[in-house]
Amino acid sequence: MKKVLASIALIAGLALIASPLFAHHGDAAYSSTPLIMKGCKVTEFNWMNPHSLIKFDYKNDKGELQHWTMEIGSPPSMTLLGWNRNTLHYGDVITAYVYQSKTGAPVGRTNKVILADGTVLADRDDSTPSRYGDEKK
Amino acid sequence: MRQALAGAVIALCAAVVVSSQTKSPWVYYPLDTINGDGGPAPKRDLSGTWAGPGSTDAIPRGANAERPSLTPLGQQVMSQRKPIGRYGPAGTNDPSARYCDPLGFPLNFIYQNRAMSVATMPDRVVFLLQFGGFWREVWTDGRALPAKVGGDDRDSLDPTYMGYSVGHWEDDYNFVIDTTGLDERTWLLRDGTPHSVMAHVQERWTRVDHNTMKVSMTIDDPKMFTKPFSLGTYFFRWVPNQKINEWLCVPSEILKYQEEQGTPAGSFPDEPPQRLGGGRRGR
Numbered sequence: 444m445k446k447v448l449a450s451i452a453l454i455a456g457l458a459l460i461a462s463p464l465f466a467h468h469g470d471a472a473y474s475s476t477p478l479i480m481k482g483c484k485v486t487e488f489n490w491m492n493p494h495s496l497i498k499f500d501y502k503n504d505k506g507e508l509q510h511w512t513m514e515i516g517s518p519p520s521m522t523l524l525g526w527n528r529n530t531l532h533y534g535d536v537i538t539a540y541v542y543q544s545k546t547g548a549p550v551g552r553t554n555k556v557i558l559a560d561g562t563v564l565a566d567r568d569d570s571t572p573s574r575y576g577d578e579k580k
Numbered sequence: 581m582r583q584a585l586a587g588a589v590i591a592l593c594a595a596v597v598v599s600s601q602t603k604s605p606w607v608y609y610p611l612d613t614i615n616g617d618g619g620p621a622p623k624r625d626l627s628g629t630w631a632g633p634g635s636t637d638a639i640p641r642g643a644n645a646e647r648p649s650l651t652p653l654g655q656q657v658m659s660q661r662k663p664i665g666r667y668g669p670a671g672t673n674d675p676s677a678r679y680c681d682p683l684g685f686p687l688n689f690i691y692q693n694r695a696m697s698v699a700t701m702p703d704r705v706v707f708l709l710q711f712g713g714f715w716r717e718v719w720t721d722g723r724a725l726p727a728k729v730g731g732d733d734r735d736s737l738d739p740t741y742m743g744y745s746v747g748h749w750e751d752d753y754n755f756v757i758d759t760t761g762l763d764e765r766t767w768l769l770r771d772g773t774p775h776s777v778m779a780h781v782q783e784r785w786t787r788v789d790h791n792t793m794k795v796s797m798t799i800d801d802p803k804m805f806t807k808p809f810s811l812g813t814y815f816f817r818w819v820p821n822q823k824i825n826e827w828l829c830v831p832s833e834i835l836k837y838q839e840e841q842g843t844p845a846g847s848f849p850d851e852p853p854q855r856l857g858g859g860r861r862g863r
Contacts, residue, residue: 468664468677471851491833493669493677494858496841514841516858519694519827523610523636542856546846552856566857 468493470552473542477554480539483511488531493517497531497553499539513541513551515566524568535559608695608825613638614818618790623752626698626705626785629824630793630816635694642794642813645690645769654774654804661772662849669838671847674767678838680829684741684766685759686781686797686811688714691770693814695824705747705755710827718747718757729761730777739763739777755785768799768811776803781811791818 480501487498494514501509540554553566664672675681695710703721726744728736739761747757759781768775779801786794797811
């Protein structure tokens with residue numbers, strides 16, 4: 444029994460060490476439910492390290508103009524999902540799915556972007572199994 | 581018949597032109613992974629350009645680092661570390677995450693080592709790392725490791741980010757490297773695990789076949805750990821067109837990121853960890 448417990452503790456310990464190896468940072472700062480904002484106008488797309496930034500203007504239900512910034516993965520990670528430096532341009536109209544910061548500031552982690560022609564650009568591909576177990580738990 | 585043959589030749593030429601247009605020798609294609617073992621491993625040779633962990637799903641999974649047993653000093657240093665995995669960009673004090681400081685050895689070989697080249701010179705083997713654009717020399721001319729690094733004596737050598745390394749071929753397919761003199765400002769692992777300048781890291785690089793290479797690492801550092809432990813095993817695969825791309829940590833970019841995204845997003849070290857985005861899950 445002791446051996447089983449030791450094995451479980453070892454695996455849990457290894458998982459704790461393993462999880463930060465590839466992701467630049469965790470996403471504990473963000474809400475786990477995305478906001479959906481339609482009719483956003485891209486004002487800047489910074490293809491850079493450690494994370495690229497998408498900036499856009501959004502007019503909320505009250506007609507107030509908000510300036511948002513949301514991050515995606517690093518260029519090497521996003522390249523594997525088909526993104527590149529020219530994926531977004533100034534003036535593009537998008538629907539933004541954003542996990543907003545728990546501070547309430549208009550910054551967030553991208554869930555996905557839908558372009559005007561319906562193209563969906565995700566910040567994550569769930570088609571491959573996680574090497575760290577079910578991360579949604 | 582003659583027309584059919586001419587048509588086939590034209591179609592073949594067109595296919596060659598199209599394929600040469602779609603694949604450039606100047607571009608790194610991380611999804612263009614090599615198939616098979618490529619034949620037997622060449623003897624005493626790691627040379628070439630390699631894709632590493634995290635570059636694609638095609639890289640075999642190795643083993644992660646073991647959890648170290650820290651000495652009281654190790655625990656004290658560790659208690660001051662705020663890793664980005666828990667504190668986020670806004671709250672971390674990881675110098676590489678905040679300022680693009682070099683990861684140094686061995687972390688530069690463990691974390692984000694998605695691609696690298698290895699060059700063999702008459703008296704050394706040189707590792708050319710994609711992440712950060714760093715290089716590391718491993719001397720093979722028979723010299724001994726330096727005895728005094730990081731001390732207060734006038735003849736003591738300075739610690740360095742990549743340390744002092746000597747290597748030798750244990751047999752035709754296993755290259756063993758010993759390293760010491762590592763700068764204490766670098767973190768051994770991303771969770772903030774420290775090391776001292778006296779740390780001794782040993783790597784065993786194995787050329788498994790032409791297209792596959794792996795490295796296993798161990799560290800011994802009695803100042804910080806009560807016993808030696810494994811830093812893990814990592815696999816590499818031959819890059820088909822032998823081209824990798826530039827991937828730097830640029831201080832002006834990381835400052836922009838911190839100011840416009842990381843800091844306003846806040847630090848929540850006591851919130852449960854989660855991963856919402858950032859690429860493919862399987863890596």
